[in-house]
Structures are given as structure tokens and as C-alpha cells.
Amino acid sequence: MTDSFPVLLAVMASAAFLCRVAGFMLMRFVPVTPRIEAALRATPLAVMAGITALAVQAGGLAEGLALTAVVGLTLVLRSDVAAALLGVVVVAGLRWAGG
């Protein structure tokens, strides 16, 4: 590895930039039919479910309980931001209690 840091940085930045803009650019050539719209609307839901499922799998009981609490608190409080912040408090507390 003899390349200088600015060269490394430029290569890494261009890869990251390409990912940010490529999907956006390609979608310009896709006609947004109701079917495509349904797919795009479902995408964030599936991604969020995926993130949540992986966090439960990678974590354990504390993480699973905290995320379940977030789902319940969102329904009760009608505020996802408040529920998420409380979820962080729950997991910190459970980890502390679990040593």
C-alpha cells in the first residue's frame, strides 16, 4: 500500500458518492406506475423491519425487550421519536441491571 492518503480518500469518497447518486439517477428513467410506487412505499418499511430484526438477532434479551417496548410505546404515546429515545433508556437500564 504505497498510495498517499489523499488518493485513498478520493477513491473512497467517489465510491460512496456513486452509491448516493446512482439509484437516484437510474430512477429518472423508470416510469413511476402505481405498481412501482407501491414498491417504493414498501421499501422503507422493509428496511426498518430488517434493521430491527438484525438488532434483535445481534443483541439479546435486553435489545429484544427494548425494541418491543419501542413498538408498544409508539402505539401508546403516538410519538415515534419519544418512543425511540425511551427505548435507548430501556436498553441502557437493562444492560446496567444485567451487569
Add this chain to the structure above:
Amino acid sequence: MRCSAPYAAVSRALFSYDGFRRGARDGVPLALSIFAYGVGFGLVAAQAGFGVGKAVATSAAIYSGSAQLAAVNLLQTGEATLWALFATILVINARYLLFGAALQPWLWSAGPVRAYGSLLLLGDANWLMTMRKVRAGEEDRAYLAGTGAPITAGWLAGTALGAGAVSVLPRPEALGFDLMLACFAAGMMTAMVKARADLLPVAVGAGTALVVAHLFGPAPAIIAAGLAGAAVAALVHR
């Protein structure tokens, strides 16, 4: 006459300071967790021999925690080629293809400069937040850039702190900050489920993520979840 000012004014979507400010306000809770992630990356970068300047430059140029951690790991092996580095970031950030595609119908109408400028500030957390707002009827395209502002500040400040003060910090895990993104994902997902049909992409996304993560690791799991959810929603749509 096609490009006359009045035409441009009516054809462009709303992009106002007010929307930017609203986004920035909503982005603050996320910025706290991103700050903690930034500290985490700074610690790792410092251990790999990056100084504060190099660590912050990396955070500014790549602006993606998972990709940066993978890149630093690769650089540490001493056998990284430029192509390997490029390909690693491409694979880890492939989910951004999906993020950009999902935003496109909404964001494009802001005009190219504003749209591409906003994409520079795109991350996992503010993509989720913006998609949720779009679905709830957000019209102001400056909202996305607004959510990115505090997150960027948190990310860079966290990186600098982590790289500069390695030994004196509490671990972010002790405060639960590492679970912040997942907590936001769970909360926003719950708030976005409005009809029984919305539970289908949730189930498909969770299932796909678990299976793909088991077979191929966590990097492709998220994009697979998004693609599977999108495909199923398109298939059942009538």
C-alpha cells in the same frame, strides 16, 4: 421561453428555509446517536494510526459509518488495493442505490442542484425519517437537507472527539447509543404501518434480513430486505 423564471418557479417543488429548519429540528435526536457512532469510529481510526485530521477527513468524505469501519479495517491489513477499497465501499453502501431510488420521485422536483446537494447529506437515519415524512405528506424538499445538518455536525464532532481523546471516554454501548438507530427504525416502522397490507413488507423485510445475514453477513442483508419488501409489494399490488 421554456426556461423563463416564472416557469421555473412553478415547476420547482417547495424548498424553503422553513422546511430546512423543520428537518434540522427533527434530526437533532438522531444526531445524538450519530455523535456516539462518530466517537466509535474516531476510536477505531485512532487505533489504526489515523490522527484527528485524517479521521475527520475520512468522515467528511465518505460520510457512512459502516463503510468507513470496513475501509479502516481493510487499510489496517496493509494489503488493500485501491480497487479493493472502492469495491468494499460500493458493496457496503449498495443500500444507498435503493435509498436514492425511493427518494427520486419526491426529490427530483426540487431541481438537480438541490437534489444532488441533498443526497450528499443522505444517511440511513435521515433517509428513514424523510421517507416517513414524505408518506405523511411533507412537501418541502429542503426537509432532507435539514435533517442532514445536525447529523453531519454530530458525525464530524464525534469523530474528532473519538480520535482525539481515545482513553478517557465511556463506551457508547454503556449508554445504549449503539441501539439508537434500531430504536428509531422500530418506532418509525410502527408509526408508518397504517393498514393491514403494510404488515406484509414488514414481515418480508425482517425475514429476508435474518436469512441473508445468516448466509452472507450483515452488509447485504439490509439491501436484500428492501428489495424483497419492494418486490412483494409490487407483486400483490392491484
